[in-house]
Amino acid sequence: MNRPTLTALALAAALGFASATDVSAQALTVGVGGNITSMDPHFHNLGPNNGIAQHFFDRLVHMDERQRPTPGLAESWRATDDTTWEIKLRRGVKFHDGSDFTAADVVATFKRVPWVPNSPSSFAAMVRGLDVTVPDPYTLIIKTPAPRPMLPIDLAVVNIVKGSNVEAPTADFNAGKAMIGTGPFKFTGFVPGDRVTMERNDAYWGPKPHWASATVRIMTNASARSAAVLSGDVQIIDQVQTADLPRMRQNQAIGIETITSTRLIYLHLDQERDATPFAFDKATGQPLAKNPLKDKRVREALSKAINREGITRQIFDGQAIPAGGLLPDGMYGVSPNLKPDAFNTQAAQALLRDAGFPNGFKLTIHGPNDRYPEDDKVLQAIGPMFTRAGVETQVVTLPWATFATQSNRPTYAYSLMLVGWGSDTGETSSPLRALLATVNPDAGYGASNRGRYSNAAMDALLSKALQTIDPAAREKLLIEASEVAVRDYGLIPLYYAVNIWALRSNLTYQSRTDEYTLAQFVKPR
Amino acid sequence: MTVFIIRRLMQSSLVLLLMSLLVFFGVFAIGDPIEIFIAPDADQAERARAIAALGLDKPIWEQYVMFVVNAVAGDLGRSFVFNIPSIELILQRMPATLELAIVAVALSVVLGVPLGMYAGYKPDGTVAKTIMAGSIFGFSLPSFWVGLMLILIFAVELGWLPSTGRGEVGTFLGIHSSIFTLNGLKHLLLPALNLALFNISLVIRLTRAGMRENLPMDYVKFARAKGLSKRRVILIHVLKNILIPIVTVVGLEIGSVIAFAVVTETIFAWPGMGKLIIDSINNLDRPVIVAYLMIVVLMFIVINLVVDILYSILDPRVRLGDMGK
Numbered sequence: 001m002n003r004p005t006l007t008a009l010a011l012a013a014a015l016g017f018a019s020a021t022d023v024s025a026q027a028l029t030v031g032v033g034g035n036i037t038s039m040d041p042h043f044h045n046l047g048p049n050n051g052i053a054q055h056f057f058d059r060l061v062h063m064d065e066r067q068r069p070t071p072g073l074a075e076s077w078r079a080t081d082d083t084t085w086e087i088k089l090r091r092g093v094k095f096h097d098g099s100d101f102t103a104a105d106v107v108a109t110f111k112r113v114p115w116v117p118n119s120p121s122s123f124a125a126m127v128r129g130l131d132v133t134v135p136d137p138y139t140l141i142i143k144t145p146a147p148r149p150m151l152p153i154d155l156a157v158v159n160i161v162k163g164s165n166v167e168a169p170t171a172d173f174n175a176g177k178a179m180i181g182t183g184p185f186k187f188t189g190f191v192p193g194d195r196v197t198m199e200r201n202d203a204y205w206g207p208k209p210h211w212a213s214a215t216v217r218i219m220t221n222a223s224a225r226s227a228a229v230l231s232g233d234v235q236i237i238d239q240v241q242t243a244d245l246p247r248m249r250q251n252q253a254i255g256i257e258t259i260t261s262t263r264l265i266y267l268h269l270d271q272e273r274d275a276t277p278f279a280f281d282k283a284t285g286q287p288l289a290k291n292p293l294k295d296k297r298v299r300e301a302l303s304k305a306i307n308r309e310g311i312t313r314q315i316f317d318g319q320a321i322p323a324g325g326l327l328p329d330g331m332y333g334v335s336p337n338l339k340p341d342a343f344n345t346q347a348a349q350a351l352l353r354d355a356g357f358p359n360g361f362k363l364t365i366h367g368p369n370d371r372y373p374e375d376d377k378v379l380q381a382i383g384p385m386f387t388r389a390g391v392e393t394q395v396v397t398l399p400w401a402t403f404a405t406q407s408n409r410p411t412y413a414y415s416l417m418l419v420g421w422g423s424d425t426g427e428t429s430s431p432l433r434a435l436l437a438t439v440n441p442d443a444g445y446g447a448s449n450r451g452r453y454s455n456a457a458m459d460a461l462l463s464k465a466l467q468t469i470d471p472a473a474r475e476k477l478l479i480e481a482s483e484v485a486v487r488d489y490g491l492i493p494l495y496y497a498v499n500i501w502a503l504r505s506n507l508t509y510q511s512r513t514d515e516y517t518l519a520q521f522v523k524p525r
Numbered sequence: 526m527t528v529f530i531i532r533r534l535m536q537s538s539l540v541l542l543l544m545s546l547l548v549f550f551g552v553f554a555i556g557d558p559i560e561i562f563i564a565p566d567a568d569q570a571e572r573a574r575a576i577a578a579l580g581l582d583k584p585i586w587e588q589y590v591m592f593v594v595n596a597v598a599g600d601l602g603r604s605f606v607f608n609i610p611s612i613e614l615i616l617q618r619m620p621a622t623l624e625l626a627i628v629a630v631a632l633s634v635v636l637g638v639p640l641g642m643y644a645g646y647k648p649d650g651t652v653a654k655t656i657m658a659g660s661i662f663g664f665s666l667p668s669f670w671v672g673l674m675l676i677l678i679f680a681v682e683l684g685w686l687p688s689t690g691r692g693e694v695g696t697f698l699g700i701h702s703s704i705f706t707l708n709g710l711k712h713l714l715l716p717a718l719n720l721a722l723f724n725i726s727l728v729i730r731l732t733r734a735g736m737r738e739n740l741p742m743d744y745v746k747f748a749r750a751k752g753l754s755k756r757r758v759i760l761i762h763v764l765k766n767i768l769i770p771i772v773t774v775v776g777l778e779i780g781s782v783i784a785f786a787v788v789t790e791t792i793f794a795w796p797g798m799g800k801l802i803i804d805s806i807n808n809l810d811r812p813v814i815v816a817y818l819m820i821v822v823l824m825f826i827v828i829n830l831v832v833d834i835l836y837s838i839l840d841p842r843v844r845l846g847d848m849g850k
Contacts, residue, residue: 232684
């Protein structure tokens with residue numbers, strides 16, 4: 001429905017005609033692309049829901065715009081030994097109904113999180129196994145069964161609700177009855193599929209929002225969002241589509257904010273089966289008896305056959321960054337030594353020759369066509385690049401609903417696939433654990449390891465890191481683990497997505513790596 | 526007539542059962558919805574918990590039997606994504622779609638019938654030719670493109686109307702609708718026009734064809750010979766006769782406009798049912814998909830029934846009792 005050419009046409013004609021926005025009105029309207037499904041902050045662990053909850057609720061630990069932990073309702077936290085954390089709570093914080101926030105509310109929240117009925121994806125893992133004691137109303141002592149260095153980051157997604165709502169069902173939150181938090185805005189209404197409305201919490205403990213009231217409108221169609229910000233109906237939109245960017249840039253009334261996100265788009269390769277279902281002999285068309293993707297030289301060849309610069313320039317107008325590792329440079333646990341493989345078809349051909357495929361082979365690659373921006377185009381571009389290197393490639397793209405269920409356990413239907421990974425934790429243990437660790441349900445490792453990559457050395461480094469409390473020592477282990485996995489081509493990194501916001505030029509927004517669009521951080525210029 | 530209606534209802538419940546069976550197993554065949562809902566970084570223990578919480582760990586036939594038993598009691602299950610009973614979820618969205626559909630269909634009749642009658646009455650005039658040429662655009666231009674153009678011209682460029690969304694909702698005689706406020710009407714105009722465009726053209730063409738067919742008929746000459754005014758002949762006698770095909774088509778179009786307004790709803794960010802069903806399909810939210818399709822089937826059955834009854838009123842030669850045979 002949103003063919004780029006048409007939008008381009010529409011927007012091109014629209015230049016300069018948009019009306020100005022009145023900042024002094026103190027009412028903000030935001031257009032978001034994600035579909036917010038519930039107000040209950042513990043019901044569905046889903047980006048859009050977690051984003052909207054940050055308007056009304058606080059967490060013990062907050063994540064700043066670069067996903068670094070900062071004090072929230074907790075003023076400080078420290079590990080007193082390997083399995084004990086002491087958390088000091090902020091004093092003088094009030095809920096929206098005027099009552100005081102204390103440790104009892106945290107305890108009640110931890111009780112509610114695993115309780116929420118019918119949750120399709122809960123936050124239970126974040127508070128699993130915690131033994132909480134409350135020596136005084138502003139101190140929490142948390143014992144964990146094993147060393148848990150990630151605890152503060154886990155707690156950064158658990159929104160603290162008022163203790164008396166410990167057994168409030170999801171419907172009470174949607175209706176507003178239980179929407180009592182400590183956050184910068186008070187809830188005033190939710191119309192599913194349409195909008196969420198709020199007003200400023202004048203008693204907020206942190207920096208107060210500029211806006212007396214705000215409306216978050218759910219606009220899942222990218223062209224509709226663009227038209228709405230151009231006409232001034234909304235003042236800021238997220239997930240701007242690449243095709244609209246050049247015209248928005250030329251429009252004086254519109255400003256653009258961008259930031260490299262923590263979302264990595266990568267290729268996963270079947271490295272488990274001895275014969276993989278979609279690799280065929282070039283001459284006979286029969287399936288290959290031996291899975292070529294198990295040979296590191298083949299994986300390296302495929303990586304070198306990809307022109308990452310070309311993809312990010314041509315398909316994304318520069319709004320994507322070629323990737324050589326699991327997260328962008330400068331984030332926690334990222335190795336400075338991992339650079340994107342240079343595009344080199346000859347080197348790829350030589351590697352294939354060494355691996356025993358002088359004439360290459362045939363391959364079918366799979367990916368979604370409605371999940372990530374331009375995902376199908378990227379896959380269509382990679383096909384010919386592989387073919388040029390000698391691996392005759394056919395591209396199949398599918399709707400995410402089909403692709404996601406077929407590509408993971410128990411079917412693992414594909415041989416080579418394009419997938420994306422956004423690191424909610426803002427550090428590398430998240431992709432290492434979910435995508436690259438050997439599949440192990442008991443330990444919770446490899447839950448999205450669609451290629452079933454397995455490397456004992458990497459597993460050992462990762463599990464040691466996840467038991468190491470000292471931040472510096474842990475980061476060293478994570479860097480080492482990333483290097484081992486990426487140099488072994490456990491997956492082939494392609495690029496990091498860029499988050500793009502468009503807003504009226506009299507406003508500013510501190511762009512965020514986690515993609516959230518938060519009204520409290522939209523400010524007049 | 527009663528026998529006719531009873532027979533219709535029996536056929537309908539069979540259709541409903543078949544529909545639920547097809548959709549239930551069809552959605553199951555696509556794949557595991559948990560893979561779509563679950564936070565990607567959830568571990569396997571959390572996945573197992575979610576599967577059990579949504580009852581997806583039971584064999585599919587057992588899930589279906591449970592569904593049918595509950596459905597007979599009026600419970601079509603809870604949405605996996607919203608945790609709201611799917612019927613309630615659909616009914617929440619229904620007013621928005623209904624007002625859009627009703628205004629669109631009203632527009633198509635109010636504009637389509639007079640224009641079509643004029644075009645049929647003076648088929649060789651410039652005005653008639655312009656109307657007919659315009660109607661070709663009406664049903665050949667893709668509605669998503671027309672929608673974007675409407676937004677571009679009236680919202681972005683001229684700034685007369687809001688670009689997207691539903692406006693303020695007013696209350697009149699206990700009915701909540703954005704038709705009752707000025708702000709609501711402003712929001713409604715563009716999407717309703719976009720949705721109506723195809724139907725306006727359709728009605729124009731049907732009406733014109735009816736006029737051309739009826740004007741040379743004996744009853745028209747007879748009425749004129751009897752001394753009735755031209756105005757009366759056309760507005761009473763001819764109109765009544767050409768209305769039969771129009772009622773049929775408009776009736777069915779109400780159904781499809783309500784059920785499949787998805788393109789317009791998406792472009793104008795209109796919080797209706799069309800948007801809901803597309804999102805639910807993408808999420809494999811089975812309870813909502815099944816409930817939605819059951820409601821749509823029911824709606825079409827009712828509309829067809831009403832059309833049949835209207836027929837017999839407009840044309841006494843039609844006897845409903847015979848229609849079931």
